[in-house]
Each structure stands twice: as C-alpha cells, then as structure tokens.
Amino acid sequence: MKKNIKWIICILSLIIFLILGYLVKTNNDLIIDTVIYNLISNIITDDLTNLIKFITFLGSATVVILITIIALIILKNKKIGLFMALDLITITLFQYILKAIFGRSRPIGINLIEESSYSFPSGHSLTAMAFYGFIIYLIYKSKLKYKKVYIILLSLLILLIGLSRVYLGVHYITDVLGGFTFSLFYLIIFINILKKQIK
Secondary structure, X not given: OHHHHHHHHHHHHHHHHHHHHHHHHHXXXXXXXXXXXXXXXXXXXXXXXXXHHHHHHOXXXXXXXXXXXXXXXXXXXXXXXXXXXXXXXXXXXHHHHHHHHHOOOOOOOOOOOOOOOOOOOOHHXXXXXXXXXHHHHHHHHOOOOOHHHHXXXXXXXXXXXXXXXXXXXXXXXXXXXXXXXXXXXXXXXXXHHHHHHOO
16 A cells, blocks of 8 residues: 555656646746745745755755765765765756756746756755655664654755745745655655665
8 A cells, every 4th residue: 555655646746747847838927936926025034034045055965965975974884875876966967957848937036046047846846855855765764763853854844945945036836846746756766766775
C-alpha cells in the first residue's frame, strides 16, 4: 500500500507540474499569482525582510554545497555524501533545462533582491525540495533520536524557502509550486533508484 501511495504522489506531482507549466507557457499573467503577490506586498516590513532573506539564503547554492562538503568529510558512509552531491548536481541540471524550456520572465514590482535567470520553476524551490527532501529521507531511514522533530523542521524549511521567493518578489507562487511538484516527482524516482545503496 505504501508503495502505491508513493507512486500515486509521484504521478500526481508530475501532472500538477505539467498543468502549471502549460498555464505558464500559454498565459504569463495568472490570477493566483496576482492575488498572492498583492497579499504579500501588504505585509512587507524591514525586520521581516531580513528574516526572509536569511531563510532564502538557506536554499542558496552556497549553503547546500557547504552542507554537501561537510557531509562528504564527516560521514563515515561516504556513499551518502556522494549521493547528496549527485542529487544536488542532478536537480541543478534540471533547473537550467526547465527554466530554458519555459523562459518565463521574473515578476516586476517588489523585487527586494536581484535575480537574473528565468522565473519558472523556482530554482530555490527545486533545490530545497530535492536536497532537504533527500536529507529528510536519510533521517527517516536512520536511527537518530527525535527524528520526527528533524523531519518536521526540515519540511517547514522547504516550505518557507519556497514562500520566501514570493515575498522577495523574485518569483510567482506558481513558480514555487512548479518547483516543488517537479522536484517531488524527481526525488521519489531518485530515492527509488538509490534506496538499495542507502543503509
């Protein structure tokens, strides 16, 4: 039953991503994007912006690469560190490919930070779901104490990283949802391929 649920989630994630991609490709101005964008513009404060910038930094290449390097150094099972690196490299390649395919322009308006690449899907959302999601899987399979707490905290981090991109004005909510859904689809397949090697 669990296996069926896993693949149902995988397929649904891909379907949602394809629907979002079609909507973005055929109509750049979506109502949900405008509504969410306008709502967020009303809650912007300097203190909140500083916090949000820190959250978005946790989904940056600098942080995830650093975590991967640390894992490669300190983990006894070097395969885990290598798998984390492979995961990061693979999702980064998908990010460049998907952004080039959809070629969506960034939002114009708030822009609390500067970004120059295409908008759909959100690279931070792709990376957060794939990278931290893989770490969640590793924790789930481990014998760590309080692992449920770590899983909840990392899940919240993934969500907040995605939402931070909308707050900062560099992504639409559909960019974030597109990033999450494609990355979840990818992550399930990635884990399924490697699960026999992860002990």
